Amino acid sequence: MDMYNGGPEVSIRALKKDSMKFVLSNTDLSVANALRRIMIAEVPTMAIDMVEIETNSTVLTDEFIAHRLGMIPLSSFDVDRIQYTRDCTCTLYCPNCSVELTLHVKVNVDYDDMNDPTIDKTRQVTSLDLVTSDESVKPVSDDRAHPILIVKMRPGQELKLKCVAKKGVAKEHAKWSPVYGVSFEYDPYNKLRHSHYWIEEDEKLEWGVSANAVEEAPIDPNEPFDYNAKPDRYYMEVETSGCMKPEDVALRAMTIMQDKLGGLQIKLDDEFKEDTQRWGY
Amino acid sequence: MNAPDRFELFVLPDGVKKLTITPDTKIPNAATFKVEKEDHTLANMLRMQLLEDPKVLFAGYKMPHPLDHYFILKVQTTPDTTPAHVLGNALTELIQNVGSMKNKFEMELIRAKSEAQKIDNGEGEDLSSHQVDMDF
Numbered sequence: 551m552d553m554y555n556g557g558p559e560v561s562i563r564a565l566k567k568d569s570m571k572f573v574l575s576n577t578d579l580s581v582a583n584a585l586r587r588i589m590i591a592e593v594p595t596m597a598i599d600m601v602e603i604e605t606n607s608t609v610l611t612d613e614f615i616a617h618r619l620g621m622i623p624l625s626s627f628d629v630d631r632i633q634y635t636r637d638c639t640c641t642l643y644c645p646n647c648s649v650e651l652t653l654h655v656k657v658n659v660d661y662d663d664m665n666d667p668t669i670d671k672t673r674q675v676t677s678l679d680l681v682t683s684d685e686s687v688k689p690v691s692d693d694r695a696h697p698i699l700i701v702k703m704r705p706g707q708e709l710k711l712k713c714v715a716k717k718g719v720a721k722e723h724a725k726w727s728p729v730y731g732v733s734f735e736y737d738p739y740n741k742l743r744h745s746h747y748w749i750e751e752d753e754k755l756e757w758g759v760s761a762n763a764v765e766e767a768p769i770d771p772n773e774p775f776d777y778n779a780k781p782d783r784y785y786m787e788v789e790t791s792g793c794m795k796p797e798d799v800a801l802r803a804m805t806i807m808q809d810k811l812g813g814l815q816i817k818l819d820d821e822f823k824e825d826t827q828r829w830g831y
Numbered sequence: 832m833n834a835p836d837r838f839e840l841f842v843l844p845d846g847v848k849k850l851t852i853t854p855d856t857k858i859p860n861a862a863t864f865k866v867e868k869e870d871h872t873l874a875n876m877l878r879m880q881l882l883e884d885p886k887v888l889f890a891g892y893k894m895p896h897p898l899d900h901y902f903i904l905k906v907q908t909t910p911d912t913t914p915a916h917v918l919g920n921a922l923t924e925l926i927q928n929v930g931s932m933k934n935k936f937e938m939e940l941i942r943a944k945s946e947a948q949k950i951d952n953g954e955g956e957d958l959s960s961h962q963v964d965m966d967f
């Protein structure tokens with residue numbers, strides 16, 4: 551019945567702190583694509599969703615800063631512990647469904663330095679200035695030398711605010727996506743002819759094969775085109791924002807896929823029970 | 832101001848059924864399934880799995896409108912079964928496949944991590960066939 555007998559195979563090719571490569575094989579293109587789509591849009595993470603600004607005398611407007619804060623990736627490995635606010639018993643937010651982060655930066659005026667053009671008086675406000683109330687949810691930055699810039703301030707300016715980070719998925723807003731890039735390639739030699747290359751003179755000269763081509767046999771020019779052939783090897787690449795490990799993003803995506811399918815199966819069974827006559831059961 | 836809430840994409844409102852089955856009045860052994868708050872991710876997977884079944888004569892889906900967050904799946908089968916029954920089989924098969932994909936992935940993860948450990952410990956292992964680079 552199934553052309554992909556024996557079920558899917560997985561082979562991990564590279565595993566780094568915030569990226570991974572693996573080969574998914576013996577499964578349909580739709581499964582590989584579902585995995586990609588779920589990793590991008592349906593794996594929950596934490597992101598700043600509400601900002602209460604008390605003082606802002608910087609050059610950026612309140613909403614500009616609020617937007618920038620929302621885009622900062624927050625460590626989300628412990629996101630399962632936190633509830634969605636819409637499922638929570640509270641009205642606005644509470645410790646069960648949110649994490650508070652505060653920021654207060656005031657650049658003092660030093661009159662001795664004020665008129666010395668050789669001294670850089672710009673204060674860079676970065677993700678390192680955010681103080682979290684929960685150590686498991688904090689801005690992602692392994693590299694303290696390169697934190698995420700929020701706004702630049704000059705002496706005399708002040709920024710004071712409170713952020714509320716919430717759990718969410720990227721279907722609602724892209725800031726909740728755990729990944730910066732997910733891609734997959736199949737059929738590097740284009741044996742299935744799913745790709746049509748734009749060429750000037752010679753396809754082989756103008757379009758080199760990808761690095762994944764070493765895993766597959768090249769085209770035999772004497773072999774006729776197999777119009778029944780289907781793809782069955784997918785070279786997947788995942789790069790995360792740093793909010794969780796790439797392998798966890800993939801595993802969570804697979805769990806979500808299981809829940810989606812399982813949930814529908816339960817609903818289908820309920821339909822049977824409601825109307826057994828119609829289907830002759 | 833009057834923008835629809837983004838969560839309408841995936842939150843099933845109270846009183847709305849996730850799945851509705853409508854038998855076709857004109858075609859024998861055919862039905863239309865309406866699945867609320869799901870998109871191409873699930874629909875395309877179901878369609879492809881249904882088409883693997885020799886008892887399925889037709890399987891196709893569409894998302895009627897980008898602002899409506901549901902898809903419809905039309906299925907026609909041979910007379911010895913029903914659309915709901917083949918959909919049940921397709922779901923069972925997919926659940927099994929995803930489950931085994933997850934198990935394989937977890938096993939591969941253990942292998943990849945233990946190999947990275949060996950590299951750290953400087954143990955002479957031939958990694959040419961399974962090269963894993965790690966930087967934890």
Ligand SMILES: [Zn+2]
Pocket residue numbers: 635638639640641642643644645646647648
């Ligand atoms: Zn709450």
